Each structure stands twice: as structure tokens, then as C-alpha cells.
Amino acid sequence: MHHVTFAVYPGFELLDTSGPISVFTSANRSLGLREKPPFYAIDLVSAAGGSVASSSGIAVETRSLEERARKAVDTLLVAGAEREHLLPVLAHSAWAASLRKLAGKAQRLGSVCSGAIILARLGLLDGHRVATHWDACAPLGAAFPSITVDPDSLYVVDGRLWTSAGVTTGIDMALAMVAHDLSAEIAGEVAKRLVLYARRPGYQSQFSPLLQAQVKADSPFAELIAWILANLGASLEVPVLADRAGLSERTFHRKFVAATGETPARFVETARLDAARMLLCRGLSLKSVAAEIGLSPATRFSEAFERRFGVSPRLFRKMHAEF
Known part of the structure; x- marks a missing residue:
């Protein structure tokens, strides 16, 4: 099993997690139709674990970061949020320490939307080319000059680091992960099952x-x-x-x-x-x-x-x- 962990916090953007999760679980379904075992195992983590409310008010159940950091993780993705929800979590030193520890264990590390700001604050994006929500590109680049911010791409892959632009682009990035992990054929089946207009490549602009x-x-x-x-x-x-x-x-x-x-x-x-x-x-x-x-x-x-x-x-x- 390939373990995918999403890091969330109060006020996170729900679609940053639910979109990619739907991609990974749909990939498991495609494998099942081929009489193959599921590939992805999904979990969500937060500072203390338990129920965490998203910005829409819908809550998700999570495990604590400290508990999750004791075990292996294959892919770690950090969800984004609006500024007023990001500021409290950026000031949470214990949460940051646990997340940095977990990130160090991940084979593949990434963010969806403004989740890149959290990774940048932890020093995990230094020297890398990244994507983030179009509204956060200029502030991220100004605050962290060691990071190369790509304002045009839907998602950017730089070594083990995968970062996506605004909200729904997390779906595009997850499809690319499925194509990388399994096959382009399965990624295409997932896109069709989710009734997506097309599988959008990373180089495509955030705005058509x-x-x-x-x-x-x-x-x-x-x-x-x-x-x-x-x-x-x-x-x-x-x-x-x-x-x-x-x-x-x-x-x-x-x-x-x-x-x-x-x-x-x-x-x-x-x-x-x-x-x-x-x-x-x-x-x-x-x-x-x-x-x-x-x-x-x-x-x-x-x-x-x-x-x-x-x-x-x-x-x-x-x-x-x-x-």
C-alpha cells in the first residue's frame, strides 16, 4: 500500500483534500475492476487529532500529527486555506515541529493551493521551483526569495516535491501522481469517472x-x-x-x-x-x-x-x- 497523508487544520479548504482523495480512491476502484489489490491508503492528520472543521463548516476526522509521525508515510500533502486560517497554524510551533518531522520521512512531499506557504515557512521549499494559488504567488516569492514561484503552471514537480496551484488543481496533480505511480491508462479512467473535461498537464496556465x-x-x-x-x-x-x-x-x-x-x-x-x-x-x-x-x-x-x-x-x- 502507498500511504497518502493529508495535513489539515481549522479552516482548511475542503476541496484541497476531497478532490485528490477522490482521485486516489477512484484509482483503487480501477485496480479492483482489474482484480488487483488497492494501491492507495488515505488518512488525514491535524495537530491534536479528532474532528477538524473546514472553511465550509464540514468537519473531517483526523489522527494527531505526533502519532502519525511515528510511522512511515509515502506521500504527504498539505492543504491550503485563506489567510485568516493560515496565520494561526503558522504560529503553532508544536504543529510545525511535528509536520516537519513527518515531512522528513515522506518519499513524496507536496501541497495544494496555499499549503505551499506552510511548507515554505518550514524551510522545505528553499531552492525549489513551486506552484501555488495565483493570489499567493507574489507574496510567497517576496517573503521567500530562495524559492522560485511559477505563476503559470497548474502544478510543478521538482524532485520529490509536488506543488499545485489553486484549489481544483490538486485534482490535476493527483491524476499526475496516479499516472506516475500506476499508469496513464488508469489516470485516464479516473478522469473519465470523475467527469473531468480533460486531464490537464502541469504546464497549462491556471487561467485558460x-x-x-x-x-x-x-x-x-x-x-x-x-x-x-x-x-x-x-x-x-x-x-x-x-x-x-x-x-x-x-x-x-x-x-x-x-x-x-x-x-x-x-x-x-x-x-x-x-x-x-x-x-x-x-x-x-x-x-x-x-x-x-x-x-x-x-x-x-x-x-x-x-x-x-x-x-x-x-x-x-x-x-x-x-x-
């Missing part, structure tokens, strides 16, 4: 172009943006988009920039290149990807991809393709 635009844009542009993402291979020049929005080209350009913070051309390129990364991970040829996202010929696609990400699409596919 659509989500960013939906936050900023008014309803008419949100609808247009959804159409853009569904038609990346089509002509997406300003005249086409302006006509679809029912505006003059000049008015459309001005209102689009005001609503989304990006020019139409920049937005379209970002959407196309984000889609390209997913297609490259499936092992598609550069020519096929270029045609799919509307950046043919392949040389045009390669130039845009390398300019944006600093790596050629061919090398990116070699590094990340699943097949």
Missing part, C-alpha cells in the same frame, strides 16, 4: 483564455470567445470577428481590448497556442496541429510556438507526448 475573458468580458464577447475557441482552424481576422459581433472593425477592436485586456490578434494566438500544446501531447504531427489551430504552414506555427514558449513544438512534443 476563455476563463480570463469570461471574467473580464461582457456577455456578447464571452459568446464570441466561445465561438473562437470552437473554430480555431477558421479565419479569425478582425474583419471576420467584427462582423460576427455586429460592430465596425475600429469599434470592435477598441471594445474587445477594453473588455479583455488583449488585442483580438493576441487573444486568438494565445487560444491557438494553448490548444496546440494539448494536441502535441497527443503525439500529433506539427503539420496536423498547424492545420487544426489555423496556423499553417508548420513553419509559421513553429515560429509562433517557440516565440511564445521558448521551446520548439517538436521538442515540446518529445517532452510531453503521452503516446
Whole structure:
């Protein structure tokens, strides 16, 4: 059995633990369907053990950190929380000492969301590249200059250290752990069982172009943006988009920039290149990807991809393709 332990405290974010736990238990179910024994054993720990309430008010049962530290742990993950709940636990010296002791025994150490702040305060992230919630990236980097904070990735793997960005990205990281521990096939089955839109790789940004635009844009542009993402291979020049929005080209350009913070051309390129990364991970040829996202010929696609990400699409596919 691979023992996964979640460290929690009053006011922790429930989804930081329940999401990954659902992934690990679903992996056990997939193994059971293959007539194989379960792989993951799950437990939760806190300072004193017993019932611990999350920020939503739902409580979980835990064992004490001191008791758990006497036994082996394979993976230790620290849940995140809002600032007002983090401050008390950061000041709890006994809790910190027990957690540091347990972390020293873990083969794999990690955090979900702002749980990275706790690991940083314990000195466990020094010299490492990490991910955390987008709202905590700047404060974490400023407070701990020895840490390299990646503000873009959903999760980061640096040796035995696994850290994820905001909340639901803990699910993405747990799926990656399942793929690493068991197989990509089982991770895919888990994603399907949990009705996830896709298994998101760690390099993907915390915010997709659509989500960013939906936050900023008014309803008419949100609808247009959804159409853009569904038609990346089509002509997406300003005249086409302006006509679809029912505006003059000049008015459309001005209102689009005001609503989304990006020019139409920049937005379209970002959407196309984000889609390209997913297609490259499936092992598609550069020519096929270029045609799919509307950046043919392949040389045009390669130039845009390398300019944006600093790596050629061919090398990116070699590094990340699943097949």
C-alpha cells in the first residue's frame, strides 16, 4: 500500500483534500475492476487529532500529527486555506515541529493551493521551483526569495516535491501522481469517472483564455470567445470577428481590448497556442496541429510556438507526448 497523508487544520479548504482523495480512491476502484489489490491508503492528520472543521463548516476526522509521525508515510500533502486560517497554524510551533518531522520521512512531499506557504515557512521549499494559488504567488516569492514561484503552471514537480496551484488543481496533480505511480491508462479512467473535461498537464496556465475573458468580458464577447475557441482552424481576422459581433472593425477592436485586456490578434494566438500544446501531447504531427489551430504552414506555427514558449513544438512534443 502507498500511504497518502493529508495535513489539515481549522479552516482548511475542503476541496484541497476531497478532490485528490477522490482521485486516489477512484484509482483503487480501477485496480479492483482489474482484480488487483488497492494501491492507495488515505488518512488525514491535524495537530491534536479528532474532528477538524473546514472553511465550509464540514468537519473531517483526523489522527494527531505526533502519532502519525511515528510511522512511515509515502506521500504527504498539505492543504491550503485563506489567510485568516493560515496565520494561526503558522504560529503553532508544536504543529510545525511535528509536520516537519513527518515531512522528513515522506518519499513524496507536496501541497495544494496555499499549503505551499506552510511548507515554505518550514524551510522545505528553499531552492525549489513551486506552484501555488495565483493570489499567493507574489507574496510567497517576496517573503521567500530562495524559492522560485511559477505563476503559470497548474502544478510543478521538482524532485520529490509536488506543488499545485489553486484549489481544483490538486485534482490535476493527483491524476499526475496516479499516472506516475500506476499508469496513464488508469489516470485516464479516473478522469473519465470523475467527469473531468480533460486531464490537464502541469504546464497549462491556471487561467485558460476563455476563463480570463469570461471574467473580464461582457456577455456578447464571452459568446464570441466561445465561438473562437470552437473554430480555431477558421479565419479569425478582425474583419471576420467584427462582423460576427455586429460592430465596425475600429469599434470592435477598441471594445474587445477594453473588455479583455488583449488585442483580438493576441487573444486568438494565445487560444491557438494553448490548444496546440494539448494536441502535441497527443503525439500529433506539427503539420496536423498547424492545420487544426489555423496556423499553417508548420513553419509559421513553429515560429509562433517557440516565440511564445521558448521551446520548439517538436521538442515540446518529445517532452510531453503521452503516446
